[in-house]
Amino acid sequence: MSTVVKIENLVKRYKELVAVDHMNLSIGKGEIFGLLGPNGSGKSTIINCLLSLTDYDKGEITVFGEKMRADNYSVKGRIGVVLQNVAVFDELTVYENIDYFCSLYVSDKEKRKTLVQEAIAFVGLEEFVKFYPKKLSGGLLRRLNIACGIAHKPELIIFDEPTVAVDPQSRNKILEGIQELNRQGATVIYTSHYMEEVEQICSRIAIIDKGQLVATGTKDELKSMIQTGETIRVEVPELTSDVLFGLEKLSHVLSVEYNDGLATIKCNGGRHNVLHVLEYLNNTETSFGRVFAEQPTLNDVFLEITGKELRDEVQ
Amino acid sequence: MRVVLKIVKKALPSVSMYFIIFFGMTIAMSFLTGKDQEKMYQATELTIYVEDKDTSVLSNALTEYLAKENEVETEYDKELLSELLFSGLVDYVVYFEEGFEENFLSGKKGGIERQSTKPNMAFVDQKIELFFQYVRGELAMGKTLEDACASVLKNTENRAETEVLSGRQAMSTRPGYFFFTFLAYILPCILIMVLGPVMYSFYRKDIKMRTDCGKVTVRKQNIEVVKGIALVAVALWALFMGLGAIIYHRDFTPAEYLLGTLNSLVMLLFSVAISVLLGVLLPNVEALNGASNILGLGMSFLCGVFVPAYLLPDYVNKIGEFLPAGWYMKNVILLNEENAATEHFTEFLMNCGVVTAFAVAVFFVFLVVVKRKKVA
Numbered sequence: 046m047s048t049v050v051k052i053e054n055l056v057k058r059y060k061e062l063v064a065v066d067h068m069n070l071s072i073g074k075g076e077i078f079g080l081l082g083p084n085g086s087g088k089s090t091i092i093n094c095l096l097s098l099t100d101y102d103k104g105e106i107t108v109f110g111e112k113m114r115a116d117n118y119s120v121k122g123r124i125g126v127v128l129q130n131v132a133v134f135d136e137l138t139v140y141e142n143i144d145y146f147c148s149l150y151v152s153d154k155e156k157r158k159t160l161v162q163e164a165i166a167f168v169g170l171e172e173f174v175k176f177y178p179k180k181l182s183g184g185l186l187r188r189l190n191i192a193c194g195i196a197h198k199p200e201l202i203i204f205d206e207p208t209v210a211v212d213p214q215s216r217n218k219i220l221e222g223i224q225e226l227n228r229q230g231a232t233v234i235y236t237s238h239y240m241e242e243v244e245q246i247c248s249r250i251a252i253i254d255k256g257q258l259v260a261t262g263t264k265d266e267l268k269s270m271i272q273t274g275e276t277i278r279v280e281v282p283e284l285t286s287d288v289l290f291g292l293e294k295l296s297h298v299l300s301v302e303y304n305d306g307l308a309t310i311k312c313n314g315g316r317h318n319v320l321h322v323l324e325y326l327n328n329t330e331t332s333f334g335r336v337f338a339e340q341p342t343l344n345d346v347f348l349e350i351t352g353k354e355l356r357d358e359v360q
Numbered sequence: 361m362r363v364v365l366k367i368v369k370k371a372l373p374s375v376s377m378y379f380i381i382f383f384g385m386t387i388a389m390s391f392l393t394g395k396d397q398e399k400m401y402q403a404t405e406l407t408i409y410v411e412d413k414d415t416s417v418l419s420n421a422l423t424e425y426l427a428k429e430n431e432v433e434t435e436y437d438k439e440l441l442s443e444l445l446f447s448g449l450v451d452y453v454v455y456f457e458e459g460f461e462e463n464f465l466s467g468k469k470g471g472i473e474r475q476s477t478k479p480n481m482a483f484v485d486q487k488i489e490l491f492f493q494y495v496r497g498e499l500a501m502g503k504t505l506e507d508a509c510a511s512v513l514k515n516t517e518n519r520a521e522t523e524v525l526s527g528r529q530a531m532s533t534r535p536g537y538f539f540f541t542f543l544a545y546i547l548p549c550i551l552i553m554v555l556g557p558v559m560y561s562f563y564r565k566d567i568k569m570r571t572d573c574g575k576v577t578v579r580k581q582n583i584e585v586v587k588g589i590a591l592v593a594v595a596l597w598a599l600f601m602g603l604g605a606i607i608y609h610r611d612f613t614p615a616e617y618l619l620g621t622l623n624s625l626v627m628l629l630f631s632v633a634i635s636v637l638l639g640v641l642l643p644n645v646e647a648l649n650g651a652s653n654i655l656g657l658g659m660s661f662l663c664g665v666f667v668p669a670y671l672l673p674d675y676v677n678k679i680g681e682f683l684p685a686g687w688y689m690k691n692v693i694l695l696n697e698e699n700a701a702t703e704h705f706t707e708f709l710m711n712c713g714v715v716t717a718f719a720v721a722v723f724f725v726f727l728v729v730v731k732r733k734k735v736a
Contacts, residue, residue: 096569096573116577118575118576118577119575121573121575122575126569128566128569128570130565130566131566132569132570133567134363134366134561134567136366136367136369136557136561137363137366141363145362145363146570146571146574148576149573149574149576149581150575193570
């Protein structure tokens with residue numbers, strides 16, 4: 046797999062604040078690469094450096110094998126950008142907006158006409174082509190924002206938190222669209238602080254905190270980096286200390302907590318953990334109610350590596 | 361450039377309104393100043409009907425006193441009087457009954473009746489009372505009634521004189537003066553409303569980020585915006601100057617109109633510079649519309665656009681010197697006098713230079729703001 050983006054030793058400071066701290070990333074062709082981190086972790090700064098929208102203090106960024114600079118227009122022409130805020134002209138209609146932003150990449154009017162129509166169809170704005178942005182709902186505006194960024198059919202598309210303040214229905218449509226673009230051959234960089242979204246669509250994920258790369262890999266690789274594997278929760282009306290001790294002694298069990306009739310058993314890998322726990326409870330004649338089993342989430346990964354909840358820092 | 365024109369199109373309804381107001385005001389003022397101004401000012405005279413049954417020295421003197429500043433009639437048909445009062449043809453009626461003078465001399469009230477249908481005639485009552493006070497004063501000094509009345513009539517002969525100024529110190533009689541004068545208000549106003557939103561849209565942080573990501577060079581993008589702005593500014597200016605030339609070409613010699621055009625061109629430069637600066641500085645289009653009014657009206661009042669500079673206090677004129685419209689207006693005043701602009705050509709050019717310097721300074725600030733925005 047050839048490398049599309051390579052970030053080496055990137056450092057960006059805002060006076061005393063180190064926004065990006067010696068960042069190293071490599072993104073391969075055809076990936077949906079997720080940048081996951083809480084607000085203010087440095088995701089957008091990395092994107093701005095990558096797009097040469099801001100200067101950086103140290104490091105090197107290579108895109109499509111060429112050093113990325115503000116005046117490297119041949120590389121810029123191969124990149125599509127969907128920024129966090131809806132960036133469209135209020136004075137232009139949906140069609141005119143997409144056409145204008147597409148014209149920044151494609152000068153041929155006939156070719157552009159086809160591309161604009163395809164982009165409109167892709168985001169499902171066919172009925173709104175003559176509408177002005179102020180007449181569109183939040184979800185439709187986001188779709189317009191995406192269409193403006195992808196109309197020229199870029200090879201690399203950067204989505205910077207495209208689902209902020211979007212209703213669930215539109216969010217799903219956006220995520221499906223991103224996956225479709227990836228299937229059509231585009232490499233995608235997707236930044237978000239919604240771990241569910243990143244987990245849902247990204248083939249590889251980089252977890253970022255305070256400008257530093259905390260971990261990178263596929264979601265399974267990330268989850269395997271932490272001790273916590275499966276978490277089993279069992280409703281147990283009464284649990285004796287002997288049974289509690291026995292549960293802790295089971296193989297692959299990391300810890301057992303018992304609070305308000307709910308036993309939380311954390312396992313580190315292993316197979317059939319639920320079966321083993323229930324078997325033990327039966328053998329000790331301990332009655333139990335409902336049973337829940339959860340695989341580790343990226344929040345668990347973030348928690349174990351940084352010592353804080355990812356959710357704590359998001360809306 | 362297409363996008364620039366699209367944005368400008370949105371502002372056209374407001375611009376049209378300003379355009380109509382501008383030419384309406386200019387033509388109205390030109391029309392008014394085209395007349396002999398002295399005929400426009402006329403002292404207000406009341407029509408007073410006097411019926412004198414006393415025919416005494418005092419009643420005659422009072423009638424004469426009232427006739428000094430009013431039209432006094434004694435020949436009206438008495439039966440028609442009510443109708444004349446009602447229709448406003450007569451403003452005030454005074455009846456001197458027999459014994460009026462006797463009553464006055466013996467200190468009694470009565471013998472005189474007054475009537476009016478208009479609410480603002482109290483000042484005539486006051487004037488009559490004042491006459492009585494004067495006569496009493498004269499009588500108290502030991503004069504006879506005849507002498508007292510003669511003295512009062514003599515002392516009230518002086519009338520306040522009102523003079524309409526003429527010449528350079530006064531309002532121009534050259535109708536085209538107002539065309540060039542009001543340009544100092546309308547040019548910055550309209551251009552801020554038209555070009556401000558263009559700059560605001562293109563330099564909005566999110567839009568700028570997106571356009572900076574494009575394949576088209578920043579230079580080429582800037583050239584397109586500059587071309588659009590230049591086209592719009594020149595088109596609007598040409599429209600004003602063209603219509604101005606059609607309406608007012610007779611008021612100026614070709615050389616004078618050319619100088620006026622040059623003067624308006626430098627004002628246009630300043631207006632464009634301030635428009636693009638405000639466009640990148642202000643947070644939204646509504647703020648731009650507000651700024652357009654504040655700047656346009658503020659500068660106009662301080663620089664003698666609406667009120668001639670010679671009527672303004674010195675400190676206001678001093679403030680005007682720190683504003684480009686003040687220097688623009690100096691040239692308009694020169695244009696107002698026949699041949700003054702051509703005779704004081706160096707002064708005229710210097711004034712144009714000062715306005716241009718203002719434009720350059722504002723444009724420099726604009727560049728600094730854009731640079732700082734990019735760094736941020």
